[in-house]
Every structure is written in structure tokens, then in C-alpha cells.
Amino acid sequence: MALGTLDRSLPPFFNQGPSVFSKLIFFGALSLFLMVADARFNVTQPIRAAIATALYPVQWLALQPVHAVRSSSSYFTDLGQAQSESAQAREKLALQSLRAGQVELLMQENNRLRKLLDLKEQLAMPVIAAEVVYDAPDPYTRKVIIDKGQAQHVALGSPVLDESGVLGQVTRVHPLVSEVTLVVDRDLAIPVLNVRTGARSVAYGDPTVGGSGMELRFMGSNADVQEGDLLTTSGVDGVYPAGLPVARVSRIEHRAESAFSKIYCVPQALTTGARHVIVVQPVTADLALPPSSILPAVPARRGYAK
Structure with a gap:
């Protein structure tokens, strides 16, 4: 078919019906x-409700990815914030715990210092306040080092007290520090007095290595000693003032093979954690001097000198 013979008219389907302008x-x-009817009488409200109900599942499915992204983002944000707040809370808790420990330590130290001041007022003799620097390095002895020495006029043999009682005795004096042997040392002995009965005896340090107690020796099996008896210094040695608390009887063992009882005591002083102490001048100052300085020098006889 030639091109000139083609029918260029529109099909009958599009020629039927109203025009475009009429439709507009x-x-x-x-x-x-x-619009006027909907504004006045809400005639389209049921249609809207029906369409919204029908389209709700589609909207819900379409919004799920958005909710998932928001939830994951919110989860990670909340998790990071929670971890940060938890770390800050732990840091504050540690700081508060440290401060609480320091406050409690300061309160204990304050109470001990108050007791030391009260004890200092009760003693009618000069005393020197000192502080324990460190324990002696020898593991077979119970000794501590205090920060007072010859420069502060600390005398050899001076009793050392804490707020609870007799802690020990100065056994070595250096220019700036002094060595104190504790009452629980096996080489130290203190004359004591039983407050309940008035009986005198001698308390020794625990003979076992690293011992932390005391032993009341040379007490007969029939001696009147009970658990809980308080032992104080008797003052007969001329070194320790009388009436200072030393130890308390904790256990008594009666042995059939011996005429003496084995009596264990617990020291009243804080032998394992004392920090602030006072050094008391010996009752008799001559007893704190070496024997060579106490005995008078004997002049040499003429004719016998060589």
C-alpha cells in the first residue's frame, strides 16, 4: 500500500464522547x-476512614525499615550513653569509697591522738611524742623504728606507749631515729602486776618466731590467775611507771608434768599497727645508762701500776 493512500484520521474510539474542555x-x-460538601457535611469522612483502614497494613510495612533504622540508632546511642554513665558512676563510687576510707582513718587517728594526749596528762614526767616510721627488717625480732633520737633527747631504755598501753622499750638510739623493741618480742620482759589480786610476776614476749602475744612465766599451778585479768606495770624495775596497762590474760594451761602453769596474754597496745606513740623518760635515769657509766672508776694504786 502506498504511503499516500494511508488514512490519517483518528480511530473512531477517540472521536466518541465529550470534548476535553467539557471534561475539565x-x-x-x-x-x-x-470540597464544599466535605467541608459542610463531611460526606467523604467514611470513605477516608475505609481507605485509611485498607491502606494501614501497607503503611505499616513501608514504615518498618524506617523504624528499624531509628531503633538501631537509638539503641547504640543509648548503649553508649549508658556505658559512659556507668563508667562515671564507677569512678565517683571509687572516689567516694576512697574519701570514706580516708575519713575513717582520720577519725581513728584523731581518737588515738586524743587518748595519747589524755595519757600524757596523766603521766607526771616528761614525754616525747614520736611517730613509727617503719618496722625493723629483721624477721626474727619484733621491733619498730621511730622518728626521734639523740637529737630529741631520747634515752636508752625509755618506755614507749601508745593510746592503749605499753608498746615496748627503746633498745637502740641513733642521732635521728631510735629502735623500739615491742612487748611481744621474745627478748623483752616486763614486771607486771595483776590488778585483781595484786600479785607480781614477769611477762615475756611470745617465744615463737613471729609471735604476737605474751606469756606470764613462773606462776604456780595453784596461782590465783583467771582469764580476763588485767596486767599493768608494777614499777619495781625503776624503768616503767607503775599502773600502765600491759596485757590481759587470754588462756591458762595447767600442766601435770610441771609445777608452773602456762599463761598466755594479749598485749593491750597495738603492736601490729601503731603509728603515733610517746616516749617516757625512765623512772630511774641511771638504769637507762650502760653499766660502765654507772660504776665509778676505781683509781689505780701506786706501786701496782704496770
């Missing part, structure tokens, strides 16, 4: 009518 007028008027 009709649908415009219908739109205005529906």
Missing part, C-alpha cells in the same frame, strides 16, 4: 462540589 469543566465543578 465537569470535573472541576465536581471537585468544587465535593
